[in-house]
Amino acid sequence: MTDMTPRERVLKLFAKEPIDTMPCFSGQGMVTVPAIDSVGIPFSQIHLTAENMAESAIKSMEMFDFDAAVVPYDMCTIPEAFGLGVSIYENAEGILFPTIPKKWSLPDEVVIPEDYLERARMPVVDGALKLLKEKIGTTHAIGTWILGPFTLAGQLVELDVLMKMAYKEKAKVEALLDKIVDLTIDLGRHYREIGADFVSLREMGTGADLISPRMFKKMIQPRLRKIFDAWDSPKILHICGSTDLIIELMNDCGAEVISVDHKNTLSESRSKIGKDILLFGDYDGFNLPSKASVEEIQEAIKKCIDAGVDAVWPGCDIWPDVKSENMQAINNAIKEFGRVSTPAVGRL
Amino acid sequence: MGKEELREELLKQLHEGVVEFEEDQVKEASQKVIDEGLNVYDAVMNGLAAGMQEVGELYDQHEYFVPELLMAADALYVGLDILRPHIKLEDLGDKPKGQVVIGTVQGDVHDIGKNIIKMMFDVAGFTVHDLGRDVPLEKFVEEQLNTDSEIVALSAMMTTTMMGMEKVIKMIKEKNPDVAIMLGGAPVTSDTADLFGADGYAESAGNAVQEAIKMISRLREMQKK
Numbered sequence: 001m002t003d004m005t006p007r008e009r010v011l012k013l014f015a016k017e018p019i020d021t022m023p024c025f026s027g028q029g030m031v032t033v034p035a036i037d038s039v040g041i042p043f044s045q046i047h048l049t050a051e052n053m054a055e056s057a058i059k060s061m062e063m064f065d066f067d068a069a070v071v072p073y074d075m076c077t078i079p080e081a082f083g084l085g086v087s088i089y090e091n092a093e094g095i096l097f098p099t100i101p102k103k104w105s106l107p108d109e110v111v112i113p114e115d116y117l118e119r120a121r122m123p124v125v126d127g128a129l130k131l132l133k134e135k136i137g138t139t140h141a142i143g144t145w146i147l148g149p150f151t152l153a154g155q156l157v158e159l160d161v162l163m164k165m166a167y168k169e170k171a172k173v174e175a176l177l178d179k180i181v182d183l184t185i186d187l188g189r190h191y192r193e194i195g196a197d198f199v200s201l202r203e204m205g206t207g208a209d210l211i212s213p214r215m216f217k218k219m220i221q222p223r224l225r226k227i228f229d230a231w232d233s234p235k236i237l238h239i240c241g242s243t244d245l246i247i248e249l250m251n252d253c254g255a256e257v258i259s260v261d262h263k264n265t266l267s268e269s270r271s272k273i274g275k276d277i278l279l280f281g282d283y284d285g286f287n288l289p290s291k292a293s294v295e296e297i298q299e300a301i302k303k304c305i306d307a308g309v310d311a312v313w314p315g316c317d318i319w320p321d322v323k324s325e326n327m328q329a330i331n332n333a334i335k336e337f338g339r340v341s342t343p344a345v346g347r348l
Numbered sequence: 349m350g351k352e353e354l355r356e357e358l359l360k361q362l363h364e365g366v367v368e369f370e371e372d373q374v375k376e377a378s379q380k381v382i383d384e385g386l387n388v389y390d391a392v393m394n395g396l397a398a399g400m401q402e403v404g405e406l407y408d409q410h411e412y413f414v415p416e417l418l419m420a421a422d423a424l425y426v427g428l429d430i431l432r433p434h435i436k437l438e439d440l441g442d443k444p445k446g447q448v449v450i451g452t453v454q455g456d457v458h459d460i461g462k463n464i465i466k467m468m469f470d471v472a473g474f475t476v477h478d479l480g481r482d483v484p485l486e487k488f489v490e491e492q493l494n495t496d497s498e499i500v501a502l503s504a505m506m507t508t509t510m511m512g513m514e515k516v517i518k519m520i521k522e523k524n525p526d527v528a529i530m531l532g533g534a535p536v537t538s539d540t541a542d543l544f545g546a547d548g549y550a551e552s553a554g555n556a557v558q559e560a561i562k563m564i565s566r567l568r569e570m571q572k573k
Contacts, residue, residue, distance in 0.1 A: 087482070089454070089455060092454065092455075093515075094511065094512070094515070095508070095511065096454060096455035096509070096512075097455060097506075097508045097509070099455060099456070099457045099482060100457065101457075101482075159458065159460060160418050160460050160463070163414055163415040163418055163460075164415055164418050164419055164422070166415060167415050167416075167419065168419075208410065208413070209413075209414070209534075210413060210414045211413050211414065211415060212410075212413040212415075215413070215415070241534065245410065285507065286507040286510070286535065291543075316506075316507055317507070317508060319507055319508065319511075321511070
């Protein structure tokens with residue numbers, strides 16, 4: 001191993017420059033229960049203050065040798081700032097992520113407050129990113145994510161209503177998506193300005209197990225392209241679920257990284273999109289960290305690399321209640337098997 | 349038009365109306381089934397449900413996707429709401445029908461999959477107790493005990509909420525070991541269902557009802573012993 005810092009490793013990977021080995025990180029939530037237990041913060045509290053969010057991210061990163069820390073952990077920060085409220089499940093037993101209790105009935109009812117960045121927990125996320133920058137910004141990469149326009153729209157209006165209206169009253173849905181696109185462009189830039197090294201766009205409501213490739217092409221792709229045209233590198237597009245049918249469309253959105261989950265047939269995707277684009281995926285963020293044996297972990301990680309990914313990362317949020325030995329085994333395997341060149345990135 | 353010819357025509361209209369999301373067509377045909385005194389259960393099963401079966405096939409063939417499923421389901425419910433009050437008990441035949449408690453577990457506000465499964469239970473003649481979404485775990489236990497339902501069907505859309513299912517299964521089985529529990533939802537696999545101690549796993553909506561009928565049959569056989 002060279003003396004490359006984790007941050008350099010991640011940034012060079014995004015720039016497709018040679019690295020020593022594959023970094024261990026994610027474009028989505030990767031907070032872990034062993035880490036938050038060790039600092040004594042209950043799960044429901046890690047979402048509520050910048051200090052708790054940053055501390056839980058750093059501890060998770062340090063405990064398992066991740067190359068990056070990622071915040072936030074839940075999908076409600078933006079809808080909550082729009083005034084929809086949030087259920088935190090403060091007294092529930094176990095791990096429950098925040099949810100939005102009530103949504104708007106129709107897309108044209110959605111109101112985006114001009115000062116949404118100042119509302120609810122938006123300042124918490126900003127504060128956490130700033131703390132991460134201050135505490136680990138020279139050594140480790142800092143990541144965040146934003147829901148893609150259709151997925152975020154599904155957090156604002158009931159998804160079934162949205163999906164049916166996408167057929168029957170397309171103009172109303174598209175008007176909402178366009179508002180969200182503008183917001184996403186600005187928010188992505190804002191997160192980069194205050195310290196994020198990368199912003200992952202998670203458009204998981206648009207996989208081919210939900211909407212048709214035709215709808216993706218007509219309604220989603222042009223909007224993703226607009227966002228990526230406006231953002232600086234690295235440009236990461238993540239879609240989980242069924243992506244085999246839309247992988248070429250994903251590759252034509254202007255992203256520099258395509259990220260998928262374990263339902264994707266990686267080797268086929270790699271041959272469809274070519275060797276030049278970064279492909280990330282796609283270990284199972286529940287079974288591998290919580291249930292698998294070390295042998296199964298090594299086999300799964302090796303399989304991802306053999307199938308042609310440039311970074312092995314989870315296909316969704318890591319289920320927080322990891323077994324420590326599993327999480328460490330995953331990252332050890334990534335570092336060990338990741339010493340060989342990948343399709344888009346060489347090795348030192 | 350003879351009675352059999354009329355029956356065939358109305359079944360076709362119901363079937364097509366579901367597949368093409370034509371709610372008005374379904375409404376008209378359903379009303380005509382009642383007005384003409386035709387077998388209502390036949391209209392539900394061989395008209396509406398047959399249409400939904402084709403929709404399921406189109407979904408499997410990647411010709412239809414979730415928006416199409418939802419629009420077809422809306423059309424089906426238009427017909428079901430008209431026809432169901434007129435179904436006679438004897439029409440249901442000797443197939444085991446029962447009661448099912450259904451809901452998405454606490455922390456999960458996604459209910460599209462749950463609603464589609466609920467629709468299949470409705471069509472198949474089950475009495476469905478729908479708890480909705482984001483349901484506190486103990487509510488499943490209470491509702492099962494209150495209704496004496498044979499089946500509890502749990503749905504989770506996200507990995508992050510799937511773990512709640514394991515707890516519900518334990519809680520229900522402690523109170524009533526004979527209840528059959530089925531799981532479904534995007535992150536759930538048959539391995540997870542086994543691991544959590546569930547009795548059935550539904551990969552798709554159609555499969556859910558077949559599984560449910562099998563489970564009820566098994567339960568009734570057990571009760572006879």
